[in-house]
Amino acid sequence: MKKSYLFIVMLLFAFLVSCTGEETFTQPETSVAALQTGKLSGKVMSQNGNKPIGGASVFTFDDQYKIYYTTSDASGNFILDAPVGNQTIYIQTGNGSNFRTEVTATVKNNETVNLDASQTKLTQVAKIAYVKGSYDKIEDIIQTLGYTATEITNADLANMNTLAQYDIVFLNCGSRKYSQYASLYPLIETNLGIFVANGGSIYASDWDVSYLVGGNDNTNNCSLAGGFIPDTKLCSKNTGSSGMVPGTINSPALATALGFNTLNIDYDLGAWQKIINYDPAYWEVLVKETSSNDALMLRTNHFTSTNVPNTPIGNAPTSQFVTMCVTLPSNVQITITVPQAAVPFLVALGATVGPCSGASNSGYIYYTTFHNHATGNIGNAGSILQYVILNL
Structure with missing residues (x-):
């Protein structure tokens, strides 16, 4: 009888402990099936x-919510290790928002399961706009990829x-008509x-650096009036001369995506904007001149702006995706965009909301001193500009 009584007491004690939650328990072991993996292969193509x-x-x-990740090579090919079963595969460029x-x-x-090419075409989510220029036609390059852009004006x-309304705006060289729109430029620059502080992205070429740092149709000196980039962050002068300039891809990610790391850039017009100095904490150099190391192409690394109103941009108000x-x-950090439902699970695993670099809500600015006109001899620079379009 005593043994039976003792056994009942022990069972009651165990029941009470388990109900109060004071006992520590281990995570159930992962099943063998969950550890099984296969491969998916495919080729990422434009629309x-x-x-x-x-x-x-x-x-x-x-x-x-453990991530399985890879990138496509310069030919668009990829092989992804993935857990067995029915899976959703995400294919993105840039931070995945556009x-x-x-x-x-x-x-x-x-x-290895081979994905059909019709499945792996990269879809445009962004609303894209461009301002028509006198020298450049980025809209033609956008169209050659199968994507669409709407023409807008300085007004x-x-x-x-x-x-x-837009997620991306392209500023073609020669679009800034200062004598015609002089009264509008303070408002345009603001x-x-x-736009960028709230997640919009901008690409400007050559003379259109004046939208960023001030000036008239172009920028002929440092610290001119106007612009929205602080003068301490960038100075560009229209002192470049025409000719072929050997360039080096300074970004490993860009070089891998393109499949080359050197190129000759044809500056077929004089008085192009030369970057005199820049803040390396603010800008990342993507392409530089081989002999002088002068920057030829920049991207904002940590764009910030103070006292800016919270303004919904482009698809952001209706998007069910979050950049993380x-x-x-x-231990390599990547910026991707995921469905909202995945956010709490990824945060629990240590992910953070917002991109890995820069302000959490800001977009990017790309600036090239070279042109993008489709009729000119842009050579390998055309691949760079296609990369810019898809990574804004």
Whole structure:
């Protein structure tokens, strides 16, 4: 009888402890099936299927939101290790907010499943606008990839309600008609600062650096009036002379995506903007002149702006996706965009909301001293400009 009584007391004690939650328990062991993986192969292409896309992020998650990640090579090819079962594969460029595609596939243990090319075309999510220039036609390059852009004017840049409809704005060299729109430029520059601070992205070429730092149709000196980039962050002067300039790709990610790291850039017009100095904490040099190391192409690394109103930009108000910084098992950080439902799970694993570099809500600015006109001899620079389009 005593033994039976003691046994009942022990059972009651165990029951009470488990109910109070004071006992520590271990995570259930992962099943063998969850550890099984297969491979997915494919080729990332532009929307019209004409251009392979290098440097695209390709990833998926397992049931515990562990990420499986790779990138496409310069020919657009990729092979992704993935957990077995029905998976959603995400294909993105840039931070994933402007160009992305989702593919559903069944991964088989120790097998390679080839994705059809029709599944891996990169879809345009962004609303894109451009301002017509006198020298450049980035809209033609956008079209050759199968994407669309809407023409807007300087008057539209001065209207925040109009500007805020777009995610990306391209400023073609020669679009800044200062004598015609002089009274609008203070407002235009303020609006562009608001646009980027709230997640919009800008690409400006050559003379259109004046939108960024001030000046008239171009910028002929440092610290001119106007612009929304502080004068301490960038100085550019229109002192370049025509001719072929040997360039070096300074960004490993860009070089990998393109498949080359040197090129000759044809500056076929004189008086192009030479970058005199820049703040390396503010800008990342993507392309430089080989002999002098002068910067030829910049991208904002840490864009910030103070006292800027919170303004919804482009697709942001209706998007069900969130941009996040995720750390890979190799401790490399990547910026990707994921469905909202995945956010709390990724945060629990250490991910953070917002990009891995720069202000959490800001977009990017790309600036090239060289042209993008489709009729000119842009050579390998054309691949660089396609990369810019897809990574804004």
